[in-house]
Amino acid sequence: MASVTLEGITKRYEDVTAVDDMTLEIEDGEFVTFVGPSGCGKSTTMETIAGLTLPTGGTIEIGGRDVTNLPPKDRGISMVFQNIALFPHMDVYDNVSFGLRLRKYEQEEVDRRVEEAADIVQLEGMMDRMPSEMSGGQRQRVAIARAIVRNPDAFLMDEPLANLDAELRVHMRTQLQRLHRELDTTIIYVTHDQAQAMTMSDRIAVINSGVLQQVAPPLECYNEPANLFVAGFIGSPAMNFVEGEVVDGGFESQYTQIDSDPEAHGVTPGQDITVGVRPEDVHLERNAAEADAPTKAFDAVVDVIEPMGKEVNAYLLFDRDVEASAEGRGEGQLLINLDPDTEIAEGDDVRIVMDREKTHLFDRASGDAITHSLE
Ligand code: ADP
Numbered sequence: 001m002a003s004v005t006l007e008g009i010t011k012r013y014e015d016v017t018a019v020d021d022m023t024l025e026i027e028d029g030e031f032v033t034f035v036g037p038s039g040c041g042k043s044t045t046m047e048t049i050a051g052l053t054l055p056t057g058g059t060i061e062i063g064g065r066d067v068t069n070l071p072p073k074d075r076g077i078s079m080v081f082q083n084i085a086l087f088p089h090m091d092v093y094d095n096v097s098f099g100l101r102l103r104k105y106e107q108e109e110v111d112r113r114v115e116e117a118a119d120i121v122q123l124e125g126m127m128d129r130m131p132s133e134m135s136g137g138q139r140q141r142v143a144i145a146r147a148i149v150r151n152p153d154a155f156l157m158d159e160p161l162a163n164l165d166a167e168l169r170v171h172m173r174t175q176l177q178r179l180h181r182e183l184d185t186t187i188i189y190v191t192h193d194q195a196q197a198m199t200m201s202d203r204i205a206v207i208n209s210g211v212l213q214q215v216a217p218p219l220e221c222y223n224e225p226a227n228l229f230v231a232g233f234i235g236s237p238a239m240n241f242v243e244g245e246v247v248d249g250g251f252e253s254q255y256t257q258i259d260s261d262p263e264a265h266g267v268t269p270g271q272d273i274t275v276g277v278r279p280e281d282v283h284l285e286r287n288a289a290e291a292d293a294p295t296k297a298f299d300a301v302v303d304v305i306e307p308m309g310k311e312v313n314a315y316l317l318f319d320r321d322v323e324a325s326a327e328g329r330g331e332g333q334l335l336i337n338l339d340p341d342t343e344i345a346e347g348d349d350v351r352i353v354m355d356r357e358k359t360h361l362f363d364r365a366s367g368d369a370i371t372h373s374l375e
Contacts, residue, residue: 001185002063002076002153003028004049009058011044011210018044019055020210026188028063031180032215033189035197036207036233042190045207046158049188051075063153078147082159084139086131092118093127096145110149117145120182121175137168144179154186161196173199194234198222206230228367231276231360237313239276240334243364246271251361251374255318255332256298258359258374265361265371272364279313281358282336284344285351293375294353302348304328312338316350 004026011019019041026032034042047053049060051072059068067075086095093114100110118124121141131139140160147155157176161169177200180187191197197204198218206213206221206229214226218234225231231239244253246267250260253275262269281291288294303324306313314336315328322332329335336352338344361370 001028003061004154004186004188005061006045006049007059007061009045009048009055009060011041011048011053012056017210019048022058022210022212024205024212024215026186029184029186031177031187031189031200031202033191033197033201033204034207035191035194035204036213038192040207041210042192042207043158044210046156046188046190049075050077050079050156076153078150078152078155080140080143080147080155080157080160082162084143084163086139086142088131091128091130092123092134092142092145095131095142096123096149099146100149113149113151114145117148120148120179121145135168136164137172140164140172141175148179148183152185154188156188158190159192160189161191169196176200194236198234204234206233208233224369224372225276225360226369228274228276228362228369231362231369235278237279237335238329239278239360240282240329241362242275242277242334243331244273244275245269246273251275256295258295258354258356260356260374265374267361267363267370273370274362274364275354276360276362277354278358279335279337281355282334283353283355284338284342285353287339287342288353291353291355292358293356295356295359295374297351297353300334300350300352302344302346302350303333305344305346307340310340312340312342312344314338314344316352 006022006024009019009022022045034045036042048055051070059066062075096117097110097114121144123141123145161172164172173196201218203215203217204221205215208229214221214230221230221234242253242256244251246262246269248269251258251273283290285297300316300318301320302314303317304315316334317324318332324333356374359374360372363370
């Protein structure tokens, strides 16, 4: 086990800054996930920790030891990647034990470690199988077992579940959480999938364009996103945004008006703001009791209804003149979650309220969060 500390890590490729001045301390035994859209610099950050690429600037410490210029093999880490490279002509035992045998470990020690790893990833009884006889999930577990036997100070995992089908991915998510609990070791994980980040991590590090946006426990990123980027990226379906401005006595957009005391939130009339509200925090006026503190009601019209079984997604337009965008999430549009038994139909006129306690405010110029509750 070891802490991992990034201090001002920057990686530049000719005209691209893939990682921009990243400073982050990952505690001993912590499960931290780098999450962000494709191309935001997650893998590059991971590669600098692994030693597969050298940073242009900054330092990396693992367990208090400066490893910035050490080769991967001297960093005390094990890696698991999206593309599992098992040796096709070797059975599971040989694949898992390969590194140990290369390092001339005693046979007894090799057997002990392989057995222990096989137990953790539930591969007992499969030691004689060849990779071609295994499912994608089983092969991925072999790759993880191979990483475990090295007894690393930290695991680095880059999209290890990306090639698995959806059902298996959910199953492996649980397995990885168990693995973390059993090994009690530091895990740094990379994914573009916010659901994986939310479900497994102690903390998530949200990255956009090479820059860290927020590092916090998943629910903190969800409930108190630091800025518009995090608010829009974490959570599915995503948060609704309504662009407006601060006026005397509240916030106003083309379609909404929320009474509030601007001064209490440190904003001034005329300032451009964006109001953010999650689909589950908007309610029909007739069910306003579901909100802790309902806002004044707004008119809307139901565009599309999506029954999901345990809930209903209703895509609303603030006005019949709003031109609906393909994904239903543009300006003048609002997605709300309703109870599955709500009587509602496409084309209905509805009145809606937001929950003031769950309504976020962002400064539009900087994108930074101003408040996460209008109460
Ligand atoms: P992610 O893992 O978040 O998808 P990457 O870390 O792979 O993102 O890439 C971050 C940025 O750096 C991208 O713009 C990518 O094109 C660029 N990049 C990554 N590797 C190289 C490279 N070897 N040469 C030039 N540009 C690169």
